[in-house]
Amino acid sequence: MQYSPLGSSQEQVSRVCLGSMTWGIQNNQQDANQQIEYALAQGINFIDTAEMYPVPPSGKTYGGTETIIGNWIAANPTRRKEFVLATKIAGSGLSYIREASLISGESIIQAVDASLKRLQTDYIDLFQLHWPNRVSPHFAKHWPGRISFSQTETATEKQQMLEILQALELCIQAGKIRFCGLSDDTPWGINTYLQLSEKHSLPKMVSIQNEFSLLHAKDWPYLIENCVREDIAYLPWSPLAGGALSGKYLNNQVPAGSRWSFEQRQGIFRNTPLSQQAISRYVDVAQSHNITPSQLALIWCNQIEGVTSTIIGATSMEQLKENIAAFAMTLSPKAKSDINLVLREFPVPF
Template identity: 65%
Template sequence: MKYSRLGSSGLNVSRVCLGSMTWGIQNTQAQADQQIEYALSQGVNFIDTAEMYPVPPNQHTQGDTERILGNWISRNPQKREDIILASKITGPGISYIRKGNGIDGKSIVQSVDASLKRLQTDYIDLYQLHWPNRTSPHFGRHLPNKVRFSDVDPEYEINSMLEILMALDECIKAGKIRHCGLSDDTTWGIHQYLKLAETHSLPKMVSIQNEFNLLHSKDWPYLIEHCCHEDIAFLPWSPLSGGMLSGKYLDGKRPAGSRWTYEQRMGLFRDTPNSEQAIRGYIKVAEKHNITPCQLALMWCDNVDGITSTIIGATTMAQLEENIAAFKLPYSETLARDINQVLKQHIATF
C-alpha cells in the first residue's frame, strides 16, 4: 500500500480510504467487521463515515454506521491509533437532523459529541462539513444556471463560515478532533475558509472530498489545482459513479441487493444515455487491458495528479478485494491513452 500526506495535517493516509455508507442497510455488523479487518490487512489506515449514514438516509437508521464502526473500535481498542478516522456533520436539508437547519457553531459541538459517543472513541482525526450551508453545484447541479451564484449573500455566508471555524477550533483545542475538512464544496468555499483561518488564526481546512470519476471529472483542473497549491488533500468519493462504472446497471439492469434497488434521495441523476455510452467505451478498454471495469476506473482516479486518497465502498468482500487490488496494478501509458480517448468524448455525462 502507498501513502500520501493528508494536506497540511502531517498525517499519512493510505491511497485507499475505506468508505462505510453501506454499513447498517446493505451490510451488517459482521460484514462491516470483515471489511475493516481485510482493509487493515492490506495496509488501509483511512476510514470515512458520517453522522448521516447509512445511505440511503432515513431517520430510523441515522447514525447506525458510526455505531457499527464504534462497536468494532470498542472490541479492538489497541487498533484505534492505527486508523485515521474521518467523519462528517450533515449539512442543511435533512428534516430529522437538527430539523433540517444548516451548520452553525452550536451544531458543530453537539454533532462532534454525538459522533464521539457513537464511535466509542475520544477523538476524530478528520471532521468534515458534509456539504455547505449554501446550495453548491454538486449532485447533478453543475450545469450552468442550475445554481444561481449571484443570488448568494457572500457576507452572510462568510460570517457563517467564521462561526463554524471558531467552533471547530474549540473542538480541536478540547482534543475532540485533530483536523477539519470540507466535502461537496467549491473553490470559492475553500478560498474563503483559508482566508478566515489566516486572518483569525483559526484551523486550516486540510482536505476536501468531492465526487470525482470518469463520468464526472468537473473538479479537474481548477479546484484540484487550487488544492495542490494550497496543500489541501483532494479525496474523491464515488470513484465508480455510484457503481455505474462496473457496468452492472447497463440496459436498465438492477442486480438484487445493489444500491440502485433502494430509493435514492437525489434520484438516479447519473443514469443518462451519455453515461451508458461512456461506460461501454470504458468496458472495452478494460477488456483490452485484461482488468475489470471497476479496476480501470479506480486506477485512473488514483493516477490523476493531485489525488490524495480515493474513497471506495463495497457491499461484498469480492468487490472489496477487487477494488483494493486495483491500487497495486501498473498504470501504463497505453492504458492511460486508451482511457483518455474515451474520456475526451464524454467529459460531462450527467
C-alpha cells in the same frame, strides 16, 4: 500500500480510504467487521464515515454506520490508533437531523459530541462539513443555470464560515477532533475558509472530498490545482460513479440488492443515455487490457496528480478485494490513451 500526507496536517494516509456508507442497510455489523479487518491487513489506515450514514439516509437509520464502527472500536480498543478516522456533519435539508438547520457553531459542537458517542472513541481525526450551507454545484447541480450564486449574501456566508471555524477550534482545543476538512465544496469555499483561518488564527481546512470519476471529472484541473497549491488533500468519493463504472447497470439492469435498487435521495441522476454509452466503452477498454472495469476506473483516479486518497466502498468481500487490488496496478501508455479517447468523447455524460 502507498501513503500520502493529508494536506497540511502531514498525517500519512493510505492511497485507499475505506468508505462505509453501506454499513447499516446493505451491510450488517459482521460484514463491516470483515471489511475493516481486511482493509487494515492490507495497510489501509483511513476510514471515512458520516453522521447521516447509511445511505440512502432516513430518520430510522441515522447514525447507524457510526454506531457499527463504534461497536468495532469498542471490541478492539487497542487498535484505534491504527487508522485515521474521518466523519462528517450533515448540512441542512434533513428534518430528522437538528430540524434541517444550517451548520452553525452550536451544531458543530452538538454533532461532534454525538459522533464521538456513537463511534465510542475519545477523538475524531478528521471532522468534515458534509456540504456547505449555500447550495453548491454538486449532486448533479453542476450544469450552468442549475443554481444561482447570488441567492445568498456573501457577507452572511462568510460570517457563518467564521462561526464554524471558531467552533472547530474549540473542539480541537478540547481534544475532540484533530483536523477539519470540507466536502462537496468549491474553490471559493476552499479559499474563503483559508482566508478566514489566516486572518483570525483559526484551524486550516486540510482536505476536501468531492465526487470525482471518469464520468464526473469536473474538478480537474481548476479545483485540484487549488488543492495542490494550497496543500489541501483531495479525496475523491464515488470513483465508480455509484457503482456504474463496474458495468453492472449497463442496459438499464438493476441487480437485486445493488445500490440503485434502493430509493435514492437525489434520484439515479448518473443513469443517462450518454453515461450508458461511456460506461460501455470503458468496459471495452478494461477488457482489452485484462483488468476489470472497476479496476480501470480506480487506477485512473489514483494516478491523477493531486489525488491524495480515493474513497472506495463495497457490499461484498469480493468487491472489496478487487477494488483494493487496483491500487497496486498501473495503466500502460496505451491504456491511458484509450481512456482519454473515451473521456474526450464523453466529458460530462450526466
